[in-house]
Amino acid sequence: MSEYSRATIDDVAEKAGVSIATVSRVINKTGQVAEATANRVLDAVTALNYSPHAAARGLASRRTNTIGLMLREISGEFFGPMLRGIEAGTREYGFDLLIHCTHASTQAASKVNYPLGEHNADGIIIFNESLDNNEIARLYRIQFPVVMLHRSPPTGLDIPYVGFENKLGARKLVDYLIEDRGYRRIAFLRGPDGIEDSYWREMGYRESLAAHNIEFDADLVATGGFNEYQGQAAVSQLLSRGKPFEAVFAADDDSAIGALAALKQAGLHVPEDIALVGFDDIRPSHYLHPPLTTVRAPIETAGREAVNQLISLIQTGRAEHETLLPTELIIRRSCGAPAKSE
Amino acid sequence: MSEYSRATIDDVAEKAGVSIATVSRVINKTGQVAEATANRVLDAVTALNYSPHAAARGLASRRTNTIGLMLREISGEFFGPMLRGIEAGTREYGFDLLIHCTHASTQAASKVNYPLGEHNADGIIIFNESLDNNEIARLYRIQFPVVMLHRSPPTGLDIPYVGFENKLGARKLVDYLIEDRGYRRIAFLRGPDGIEDSYWREMGYRESLAAHNIEFDADLVATGGFNEYQGQAAVSQLLSRGKPFEAVFAADDDSAIGALAALKQAGLHVPEDIALVGFDDIRPSHYLHPPLTTVRAPIETAGREAVNQLISLIQTGRAEHETLLPTELIIRRSCGAPAKSE
DNA sequence: TTGAAAGCGCTAACAG
């Protein structure tokens, strides 16, 4: 609305007594400029407090210097660390970060969409199921740089993917439960359908059972849904089936928190009566009573790595097909391990 | 790098058999267009999967349709809810959200800065101490729309401010401790210097003491610093002074968590030996042992409200000078209140 | 109700 004054490249050029092309060269470090000239330009920049107009340079250079982050919604303990990693990466590379949520679009009123894409970013990171396959395919077709975070690309599309070693993490956790703690009847609270992390964590669970000659029992599986409420409901359901189990593996810590509430409510003590473990190692897990044994997922690192891959894709046209980040077993009291200094 | 095809306004105009001016009018709902014509344009838009080029329209219209969020760093439990509120607001108004951290600038290499400002946003939200007074003053001088979130503007600048009723919240909490729980020697863990929330929470504490004729005792005050580690250290320090106290009021929940650890370590039971309360009601507070009595701060609402004020400022040139959001007392067991269903 | 045309501020050839 208001028409505030701004120094433009012309002002700088005039003040420094050079052409705007030279100013542009100095600012972007493109092309040779005599040091004396460059200094005059830099002085003018400082004196006028000049910053380039982002839209103008974007239009002229066909680069936005911005990367987009697409997510379904901002929620949970996952989000903060992830964004920290992403932000750190974009800042280090000198890019801006634009964030779009696809959840509950209030803007359906208009026919014209303003999504993240070729027209406002140099590349985007797609988190989980935040964008449908058609749009992903379209971006792929026009060769727009995209990186998938915690969700592998649609079949047939060679898009870089960054995620956790979910299967291995779950495997190590269940191995530990079986081998070190001696449990054999281990219930599983699976995550939401369609979320990739869910799938691989279940695979790790099954793989571990199989490796120890323990038969997979569908009655010992319920859906925790990656949230507290569903985790609680899932355990109640499990309990009501009457099949005994010695431990519960919740596919994420949020559902483990709900599971803990349900177990306590049923009068069961953790870990004396039943062991409980989760996955992710979100902050509250440490404070639970008892503290939760879990698998630490390098959330921030994954965000950071997604940026690395995206920048590489933007700048060189190539990136790693798949980057799987290692997870770490975090043993606390909820699995019956001897108390340690917490 | 890659040169992907994009439908431009010219393509749409050609396909619809109209001029680009008409397309622009239809898309922006500016000016009268015959319904039949408008429909042809809309069809062409859909057929070509057209989205306007953000930079081009920004350059032409001198509006970016973007609001900027400036923060020092992405951390803590505070960040997620705040961003959720901000994102929801920007989306509802059809704005994009650009995020900048000012912490640990890796980009110091260059003389030319690309901060948030007139050149890449229509307005910005400044969170806490993320921007220095000089730059804020400059933005104010050129009448660039700015809203301060959880930090009041530099003296003399009439910039809208959104925050919590910190003083009242702290006052109610301490009143409760004194009146309902009968404590009189209440220690205080203050927040970091220079953070506004710290200051007002301490004022509420002092006000309550004064109202109950309890003398303020500097020996009962230490600095918790809004983080777990410092909260722990502060309580250790308090304990070492040898002055007895019956309760600890930590100026935020993070330091309360640290305080709890320190108390336990000293062999004290909460709340039997000593009561503990915090401020904010972050997620872990509920899971502590015992669950933490605290003051719930409407973090998400504050973010949302900051956007409301900023949009108002952008669109009408005016906004509320000050928006203080009410807080709510959350009573749990850590203050010695009778156990309730947690 | 529509179209023509002039930029918005900058980058990137192309000349010199």
Place this chain on the structure above:
DNA sequence: CTGTTAGCGCTTTCAA
């Protein structure tokens, strides 16, 4: 090493 100039894709007068 430096300057001139032609756009980038769009909005916005001004005319018709």
